[in-house]
Amino acid sequence: MTLRALEVQNLTKVYPNFTLDSFSFAVEAGKIAGLIGRNGAGKSTTLKSIMRLISSEGSVKVFGKDFSEEEGAVKELIGYVGGGFRFYPNKTLSAVAKAVAGFYPHWNEESFKRYCEEYAFILSKKVRELSEGMKIKFSLALALSHGAKLLLLDESTSGLDPLSREDFCDTLLTLKKQGVTVLFSTHITSDLMRVADQILYLSDGTLLLDEPLETLMKRYRLKRFAALSEAGAAGAIGVKEVKKGFEGLITGSEEGREATLDEIMIHLEWEKRRQNESAH
Amino acid sequence: MKALIKKEFSLCLHPTAFVFLTFAALVFVPNYPYEVIFFFSGLSIFFISLSARENGDLAFTCSLPVKKRNVPLARIIVAATFQCALLFLTAICIVIKQASFPEALLVNQAGNSANLAFCGFGALVLGAFNLAFFPLHFLRPNTVGVPFIISSAAQFVLIGLLILIRHLPFAAPLATPDFADYGIKLAVLLGGLCLYFLMTSLAAYLSMKRFEKVDL
Numbered sequence: 051m052t053l054r055a056l057e058v059q060n061l062t063k064v065y066p067n068f069t070l071d072s073f074s075f076a077v078e079a080g081k082i083a084g085l086i087g088r089n090g091a092g093k094s095t096t097l098k099s100i101m102r103l104i105s106s107e108g109s110v111k112v113f114g115k116d117f118s119e120e121e122g123a124v125k126e127l128i129g130y131v132g133g134g135f136r137f138y139p140n141k142t143l144s145a146v147a148k149a150v151a152g153f154y155p156h157w158n159e160e161s162f163k164r165y166c167e168e169y170a171f172i173l174s175k176k177v178r179e180l181s182e183g184m185k186i187k188f189s190l191a192l193a194l195s196h197g198a199k200l201l202l203l204d205e206s207t208s209g210l211d212p213l214s215r216e217d218f219c220d221t222l223l224t225l226k227k228q229g230v231t232v233l234f235s236t237h238i239t240s241d242l243m244r245v246a247d248q249i250l251y252l253s254d255g256t257l258l259l260d261e262p263l264e265t266l267m268k269r270y271r272l273k274r275f276a277a278l279s280e281a282g283a284a285g286a287i288g289v290k291e292v293k294k295g296f297e298g299l300i301t302g303s304e305e306g307r308e309a310t311l312d313e314i315m316i317h318l319e320w321e322k323r324r325q326n327e328s329a330h
Numbered sequence: 331m332k333a334l335i336k337k338e339f340s341l342c343l344h345p346t347a348f349v350f351l352t353f354a355a356l357v358f359v360p361n362y363p364y365e366v367i368f369f370f371s372g373l374s375i376f377f378i379s380l381s382a383r384e385n386g387d388l389a390f391t392c393s394l395p396v397k398k399r400n401v402p403l404a405r406i407i408v409a410a411t412f413q414c415a416l417l418f419l420t421a422i423c424i425v426i427k428q429a430s431f432p433e434a435l436l437v438n439q440a441g442n443s444a445n446l447a448f449c450g451f452g453a454l455v456l457g458a459f460n461l462a463f464f465p466l467h468f469l470r471p472n473t474v475g476v477p478f479i480i481s482s483a484a485q486f487v488l489i490g491l492l493i494l495i496r497h498l499p500f501a502a503p504l505a506t507p508d509f510a511d512y513g514i515k516l517a518v519l520l521g522g523l524c525l526y527f528l529m530t531s532l533a534a535y536l537s538m539k540r541f542e543k544v545d546l
Contacts, residue, residue, distance in 0.1 A: 098546070102392070102398055103392050103393065104546060105542065105543045105544065121396075121398070122397055124395075125393070125395035125396070126395040136386055137389075137390040138387070138390075139385070141341060141385075145340060146341070148340065149336065149337045149341050150394065152333040152336050153334075153337075153396065154395065
């Protein structure tokens, strides 16, 4: 049986205007899973709920350990990297790293020094002096130096330039080879095309898709139609008007061209909107 | 818990926590409302909580391998450490004052005299601050000002009552220097310390319970 690094069951969080609705999924050990969805779909809520940064219902298991029963032990296995290290701006990197190291019995100082050299950190610098890219790398260095087995990345590449994003993706692939599991929330789907094995697609707090990236990319193709009736006859999904005619996703056919993750997301979202409108 | 407390000292502490400890020396000022010494302790806790909020400390700490409910406990333990240090320093200053000042200057006309019983009152004022401030703050960690205003108001009402009691006939022994009416002053000191412990423990219990349900 495959080892599950992360197992989430019926994760539910109710806000006055938004509900993360009984969200269940699992990520196998050593895989990179991408959590996608438009802004406000519930990606950050999901990651924060997993970390219990927000109060929510449902169960979370990390490498078989129940979060609510072994909170400290489970968090030792996790490296949580938000959008960048935005904490303690007036403290030096060494002061922060020293404080963080105290929490982890398996903190590897050698490993931390190696990441500092690799990312060219000056430890006497203050956090506020780091660029956005460096802040993300600092978060990553902290997470990796305590030997995290599961990385939770929340929009970690949003503030990075294309080259830094490429470096970041390379780092994830290296970590994957070392057996680290990653759950990567982002709306920059091109990064996921590079690294992800599995796609979790959230829409308005509901899980719309959970499948291997390869299967997803094979299932949908993008086709352009001259008229709406033509798209209807072809059974196209999420048909919308474009510059020249109409575009929609088609399944079970070799026509059209391979759709990108962005296009799949847009057309599935469009289809959902259309179904909601017709239901009302 | 050890790592959490170390982190509080290395990343969260505000310099005023140390500066306000020196205010214990205010007991050397003749005829002064010495109870305000304990208000400044609350002010340093306010600054610590404020800078922790601005530094995103709670969200960061909760992502570390700790139980979420232990995060407020560490903050309260650190605050209580400074409060106990303030009480201890105040007691030392009182001993020095009583050993070196003329007896006429030992009776305070502006509030309670600096003696053993006063330390008990101080513990009570500090405990009241803890009970009002921490459970309110950890219910909504983004609010620091409102819990501080409410807890300071509670402190000043209590200080007013303690100064009022000092002028009542039955409390006359509490205004004398320590070498007189030693027993009753010791009883007030022990009573104050017990109440401080109970109020701070209750503050920790409520804060931990409330913080677990907080969305960071």
